Ligand code: GDP
């Protein structure tokens with residue numbers, strides 16, 4: 072079976088570890104990963120969601136902190152801060168900087184981002200093919216009344232999403248094209264899964280790349296999403312601040328309606344949201360907390376079964 076997953080960073084990574092555990096030896100998993108929160112910092116190209124997934128699948132991520140590499144030090148960032156270079160509130164560990172330097176070097180040599188990701192991933196047996204949504208730069212900016220326009224990371228990390236957002240802008244989206252392999256991964260999939268990643272700033276940018284939404288609506292594969300909202304609350308993080316900015320309620324039902332029946336064939340919700348309904352979408356309620364890799368694998372199997380009509 073060919074399983075294609077749309078994913079953001081940490082939530083997407085947790086889900087992908089379960090999908091990988093659920094898959095059999097003949098299954099092939101491809102992840103189409105958000106690059107909308109990428110940025111250039113101190114001359115380096117930083118891809119937070121791609122790296123979160125890379126590190127988590129490789130088993131080298133910092134589980135406690137929730138981001139970056141484990142066994143990490145921050146000496147390079149301390150030096151940069153002393154010179155006033157970079158963002159003091161956006162610390163990159165030394166190992167993490169090693170990834171960013173390597174990526175920036177290859178990009179400067181003219182290597183496309185998809186090939187850069189392939190080279191970075193080839194260091195480990197990930198069991199998942201990682202594809203950036205696009206090779207062109209698409210940067211999420213947040214418009215606020217209080218502080219004007221800022222990069223998504225400044226709003227998310229520096230302000231902890233506490234400054235009310237008026238709207239999100241995807242700079243560069245009009246001219247972005249799907250990265251090599253993305254459209255084929257959707258067209259040739261047996262099942263497409265939407266990770267319970269942030270619907271606005273993780274899944275949203277992927278769907279907004281010209282051609283990707285159309286491919287998802289055209290594919291013969293069923294498309295099944297998982298709710299990031301459990302019992303009317305985001306499980307981890309601050310996705311509610313993003314949803315309210317685009318006028319979507321923090322509920323499993325509202326997120327399903329936001330994605331819409333044109334996109335979704337199935338929608339997995341937690342029993343706490345069992346009443347959630349969206350016309351034209353098959354809804355299945357089952358516990359959706361990723362408490363362990365085994366449990367996440369069981370969730371992934373149920374999502375696949377729902378899509379293939381066996382749920
Ligand atoms: P980011 O890019 O690192 O912010 O991560 P993602 O966008 O991929 O994922 C963040 C989302 O994952 C949040 O909105 C959470 O609601 C959701 N999430 C995190 N853990 C779980 C879980 O155990 N179950 C479900 N259903 N959703 C989760």
Ligand code: CA
Pocket residue numbers: 079080081105108119120272273
């Ligand atoms: Ca992200």
